[in-house]
Amino acid sequence: xxxxxxxxxxxxxxxxxxxxxxxxxxxxxxxxxxxxxxxxxxxxxxxxxxxxxxxxxxxxxxxxxxxxxxxxxxxxxxxxxxxxxxxxxxxxxxxxxxxxxxxxxxxxxxxxxxxxxxxxxxxxxxxxxxxxxxxxxxxxxxxxxxxxxxxxxxxxxxxxxxxxxxxxxxxxxxxxxxxxxxxxxxxxxxxxxxxxxxxxxxxxxxxxxxxxxxxxxxxxxxxxxxxxxxxxxxxxxxxxxxxxxxxxxxxxxxxxxxxxxxxxxxxxxxxxxxxxxxxxxxxxxxxxxxxxxxxxxxxxxxxxxxxxxxxxxxxxxxxxxxxxxxxxxxxxxxxxxxxxxxxxxxxxxxxxxxxxxxxxxxxxxxxxxxxxxxxxxxxxxxxxxxxxxxxxxxxxxxxxxxxxxxxxxxxxxxxxxxxxxxxxxxxxxxxxxxxxxxxxxxxxxxxxxxxxxxxxxxxxxxxxxx
Amino acid sequence: xxxxxxxxxxxxxxxxxxxxxxxxxxxxxxxxxxxxxxxxxxxxxxxxxxxxxxxxxxxxxxxxxxxxxxxxxxxxxxxxxxxxxxxxxxxxxxxxxxxxxxxxxxxxxxxxxxxxxxxxxxxxxxxxxxxxxxxxxxxxxxxxxxxxxxxxxxxxxxxxxxxxxxxxxxxxxxxxxxxxxxxxxxxxxxxxxxxxxxxxxxxxxxxxxxxxxxxxxxxxxxxxxxxxxxxxxxxxxxxxxxxxxxxxxxxxxxxxxxxxxxxxxxxxxxxxxxxxxxxxxxxxxxxxxxxxxxxxxxxxxxxxxxxxxxxxxxxxxxxxxxxxxxxxxxxxxxxxxxxxxxxxxxxxxxxxxxxxxxxxxxxxxxxxxxxxxxxxxxxxxxxxxxxxxxxxxxxxxxxxxxxxxxxxxxxxxxxxxxxxxxxxxxxxxxxxxxxxxxxxxxxxxxxxxxxxxxxxxxxxxxxxxxxxxxxxxxxxxxxxxxxxxxxxxxxxxxxxxxxxxxxxxxx
Numbered sequence: 001x002x003x004x005x006x007x008x009x010x011x012x013x014x015x016x017x018x019x020x021x022x023x024x025x026x027x028x029x030x031x032x033x034x035x036x037x038x039x040x041x042x043x044x045x046x047x048x049x050x051x052x053x054x055x056x057x058x059x060x061x062x063x064x065x066x067x068x069x070x071x072x073x074x075x076x077x078x079x080x081x082x083x084x085x086x087x088x089x090x091x092x093x094x095x096x097x098x099x100x101x102x103x104x105x106x107x108x109x110x111x112x113x114x115x116x117x118x119x120x121x122x123x124x125x126x127x128x129x130x131x132x133x134x135x136x137x138x139x140x141x142x143x144x145x146x147x148x149x150x151x152x153x154x155x156x157x158x159x160x161x162x163x164x165x166x167x168x169x170x171x172x173x174x175x176x177x178x179x180x181x182x183x184x185x186x187x188x189x190x191x192x193x194x195x196x197x198x199x200x201x202x203x204x205x206x207x208x209x210x211x212x213x214x215x216x217x218x219x220x221x222x223x224x225x226x227x228x229x230x231x232x233x234x235x236x237x238x239x240x241x242x243x244x245x246x247x248x249x250x251x252x253x254x255x256x257x258x259x260x261x262x263x264x265x266x267x268x269x270x271x272x273x274x275x276x277x278x279x280x281x282x283x284x285x286x287x288x289x290x291x292x293x294x295x296x297x298x299x300x301x302x303x304x305x306x307x308x309x310x311x312x313x314x315x316x317x318x319x320x321x322x323x324x325x326x327x328x329x330x331x332x333x334x335x336x337x338x339x340x341x342x343x344x345x346x347x348x349x350x351x352x353x354x355x356x357x358x359x360x361x362x363x364x365x366x367x368x369x370x371x372x373x374x375x376x377x378x379x380x381x382x383x384x385x386x387x388x389x390x391x392x393x394x395x396x397x398x399x400x401x402x403x404x405x406x407x408x409x410x411x412x413x414x415x416x417x418x419x420x421x422x423x424x425x426x427x428x429x430x431x432x433x434x435x436x437x438x439x440x441x442x443x444x445x446x447x448x449x450x451x452x453x454x455x456x457x458x459x460x461x462x463x464x465x466x
Numbered sequence: 467x468x469x470x471x472x473x474x475x476x477x478x479x480x481x482x483x484x485x486x487x488x489x490x491x492x493x494x495x496x497x498x499x500x501x502x503x504x505x506x507x508x509x510x511x512x513x514x515x516x517x518x519x520x521x522x523x524x525x526x527x528x529x530x531x532x533x534x535x536x537x538x539x540x541x542x543x544x545x546x547x548x549x550x551x552x553x554x555x556x557x558x559x560x561x562x563x564x565x566x567x568x569x570x571x572x573x574x575x576x577x578x579x580x581x582x583x584x585x586x587x588x589x590x591x592x593x594x595x596x597x598x599x600x601x602x603x604x605x606x607x608x609x610x611x612x613x614x615x616x617x618x619x620x621x622x623x624x625x626x627x628x629x630x631x632x633x634x635x636x637x638x639x640x641x642x643x644x645x646x647x648x649x650x651x652x653x654x655x656x657x658x659x660x661x662x663x664x665x666x667x668x669x670x671x672x673x674x675x676x677x678x679x680x681x682x683x684x685x686x687x688x689x690x691x692x693x694x695x696x697x698x699x700x701x702x703x704x705x706x707x708x709x710x711x712x713x714x715x716x717x718x719x720x721x722x723x724x725x726x727x728x729x730x731x732x733x734x735x736x737x738x739x740x741x742x743x744x745x746x747x748x749x750x751x752x753x754x755x756x757x758x759x760x761x762x763x764x765x766x767x768x769x770x771x772x773x774x775x776x777x778x779x780x781x782x783x784x785x786x787x788x789x790x791x792x793x794x795x796x797x798x799x800x801x802x803x804x805x806x807x808x809x810x811x812x813x814x815x816x817x818x819x820x821x822x823x824x825x826x827x828x829x830x831x832x833x834x835x836x837x838x839x840x841x842x843x844x845x846x847x848x849x850x851x852x853x854x855x856x857x858x859x860x861x862x863x864x865x866x867x868x869x870x871x872x873x874x875x876x877x878x879x880x881x882x883x884x885x886x887x888x889x890x891x892x893x894x895x896x897x898x899x900x901x902x903x904x905x906x907x908x909x910x911x912x913x914x915x916x917x918x919x920x921x922x923x924x925x926x927x928x929x930x931x932x933x934x935x936x937x938x939x940x941x942x943x944x945x946x947x948x949x950x951x952x953x954x955x956x957x958x959x960x961x962x963x964x965x966x967x968x969x970x971x972x973x
Contacts (some may be wrong), residue, residue: 016500016525016527017522017523017525017542018500019503019506019507020500020501021501021504022499022500022501022502022504023501042467044477044561044592045473045476045477045561045592045596046477046479046498046502046560046561046562046592048470048473049473049476049477049480049504050501050502050504052472052473052861053504053507053508054504054507063471065471066469066470066471067468067469067470067471068467068468068469069467069468069469069470070467071467071468071593072593072594074467075565075593079467084467085467087467088467088469091469092469107499107526107561107562108561108562108565110531111531111562111565111566112565137499138498138499138500138501138502139499139500139526139527139528139531140527140528141500142500142501143501351500386522386549389518403507404507404510404511405503405506405507405510405518405519406510406518407510408510408511408514408515408516409510409515409516409517409518409519412516412517459516460516460517
């Protein structure tokens with residue numbers, strides 16, 4: 001054991017001059033997740049250009065999103081916002097007939113103070129399609145926080161009573177419906193008995209459907225029934241949220257959604273570490289079990305088995321250092337997992353740090369550092385990319401997790417990088433996907449390992465500036 | 467408000483950033499919210515840049531909305547000046563700063579007091595200009611700034627002894643710009659013309675005072691460099707050659723124009739023999755036009771869409787040099803549409819000026835060309851309609867930044883154009899031959915959203931029969947049959963209806 005003194009986490013805040021994606025990027029994964037939705041981003045050419053380029057080939061696949069591009073007449077209020085939005089929404093209704101239109105407010109609608117929240121109910125009544133308003137703008141939020149604003153707005157639209165008519169037992173939950181598909185009533189009833197009786201639990205956070213199934217089944221092993229997910233596959237299948245229900249977040253960037261669920265929907269939040277990495281997944285299950293009064297079973301073996309399966313990857317990263325420049329708020333959970341894997345982490349950059357919502361995750365990070373005998377990282381909120389680069393050079397980092405703006409320049413200077421956005425789109429939750437995280441993390445190390453004897457690690461001319 | 471899914475030209479600040487970051491040691495500071503620095507990602511990914519993109523953001527957040535940027539912009543400029551010692555810092559407004567209407571000019575003046583380098587505000591309004599117009603203006607602005615500086619100092623240089631040229635308009639994220647630049651430098655060397663300055667790509671702002679040395683300015687792209695070229699013409703009487711040397715005929719025309727311009731200044735050059743040699747033996751394009759390969763392309767239908775420069779040049783190459791039938795040629799440069807119409811007059815049946823990709827998709831579906839020459843958007847329309855597409859203009863993806871040498875301009879450029887055109891057509895032919903001789907077709911026709919689509923019902927056997935028809939006529943047969951059915955009020959199209967239609971219209 002090293003003699004590192006147990007120390008508390010160290011929080012700092014820099015200038016906020018860092019690179020990240022605009023939060024409107026959340027439409028890219030949310031429109032795919034919520035199959036009957038249409039996302040209308042009300043902004044300028046700048047927003048459109050970002051989406052078009054960031055989405056890559058997705059843009060050609062007839063996406064269910066579009067820009068309401070503001071023109072000079074909109075900015076100077078020569079045109080009436082309501083009439084303009086009505087015209088566009090009717091066009092969307094005619095062409096796509098979605099079950100919900102999500103308006104994404106942008107920087108411009110903030111600055112010109114377009115009252116989207118006020119216009120939405122009026123227009124909703126006129127055109128007969130629900131309109132959800134989310135202010136996912138770059139003035140207030142970074143990247144994944146966009147999803148947070150959308151889900152917080154959707155939380156208000158969840159039904160507050162389970163359907164009373166019990167003639168044909170209507171199961172609102174898409175997953176259990178899927179799992180029960182084709183089964184007779186008695187079988188369903190028999191399956192119900194597999195669950196422990198507990199207060200309904202609703203999970204929030206948009207995850208790919210296979211991950212939803214995996215995590216639902218993981219809880220089922222403990223006798224825990226997932227009554228619904230926010231969001232569900234379809235807008236029309238949003239989960240029931242009654243007062244007193246338990247809710248649990250699947251991702252670290254959902255603090256607004258969590259507080260909306262607690263304050264507006266009177267739900268009880270289970271503050272757990274996030275199910276990222278086998279250690280996180282286990283801690284997440286244990287916390288839910290403890291709240292619901294269930295004795296978790298079989299987790300020791302399950303976790304050990306997963307770790308054993310990761311050994312080949314662990315050998316590559318053990319003892320190496322990782323630096324998070326910070327752009328998607330997954331950083332704390334990923335760092336915690338990688339420290340457990342045997343890495344050291346001098347710095348975790350993060351756009352925004354909600355110490356209350358992430359409390360359990362932060363505690364697990366601290367505990368993990370102590371148990372692994374490594375110094376606790378400095379957590380830098382609103383980092384300054386320029387300063388970070390100086391620290392990366394000084395500290396001789398083995399792997400930098402960063403945005404694409406810095407990845408190629410760092411590689412040219414002989415520094416291994418992993419593009420952080422991939423963690424947002426890859427499947428990283430639950431026991432089964434731990435390998436996928438390490439696949440991403442080790443990829444640059446494996447690639448550069450096979451190149452290391454070629455002798456051209458540093459590919460920048462000397463006179464080039466930093 | 468406008469419902470938009472896709473745009474051809476980006477927002478104004480992208481143009482400014484493209485020009486600013488093309489110069490050596492120039493830093494751009496965007497006055498923008500978090501996340502608007504996506505330009506850095508594009509440059510780093512598409513150009514595979516080894517160096518950090520010299521663009522930072524002076525972040526506009528809630529505090530700025532409440533109290534204004536105050537010291538922030540000035541601090542950010544002076545900080546960058548200290549950290550990286552750029553020659554010039556370009557403060558770049560965005561859509562956000564356009565409506566905040568802060569006095570950015572004032573920030574620039576204040577920052578200039580402390581900064582060692584120069585500081586400038588890019589004079590572009592987001593709501594009035596697009597990427598291309600903004601790039602053109604910014605380049606002009608930077609050139610003027612340094613010409614005026616040099617003039618004040620009495621630092622301007624006279625004309626060079628031997629004929630020399632400025633190549634204006636090469637920039638980062640420009641379509642095949644770095645290859646074009648190399649090719650043009652070679653061409654100038656072959657013509658015995660000294661290259662005085664290339665701007666903005668790779669240039670230093672300190673060298674801008676040398677611009678008047680050149681005997682003439684070559685502006686190969688219509689979109690970027692015209693304003694600077696016109697300014698230099700006005701100030702110093704430097705003639706501008708703005709003929710894009712793309713294609714055999716246009717390259718010759720460009721060289722003849724250069725000859726004329728030089729001789730008018732007493733150079734006494736004759737490039738006719740050079741043009742003849744290059745045309746007949748160095749470029750393969752002239753020979754290709756006569757070869758049997760090209761004969762097979764005669765009268766084949768093509769459509770062209772892109773920016774002004776490339777769409778106009780490609781239209782002329784296809785029609786004049788290869789005998790291909792250009793059904794329509796189009797541009798998204800609405801601000802400069804008259805120029806385009808004039809250029810392609812007589813080389814295509816119709817001209818299409820629009821920024822609406824839906825309209826273009828429909829026009830492609832209607833024309834049913836054998837090949838498309840367009841942007842990445844048209845390539846995807848082509849994929850959906852099973853029509854091959856050669857990409858000739860931005861917007862482009864990472865595969866349009868090839869590492870190998872692929873100029874579009876000059877004599878090597880003519881070779882590249884031949885390959886591009888020929889490969890697009892043959893691929894299409896092979897594809898159809900495969901189908902005619904029983905190639906497998908497991909794909910369904912998915913033309914949803916493009917006007918070739920219809921809501922007519924096809925029975926299973928009708929559809930199966932339709933699928934047996936070779937791909938290159940299937941669309942036409944389908945439409946003719948549906949028209950036939952609609953005219954007669956038939957709701958379901960069966961095999962019988964299909965053949966009845968065929969007999970009636972000879973589809």
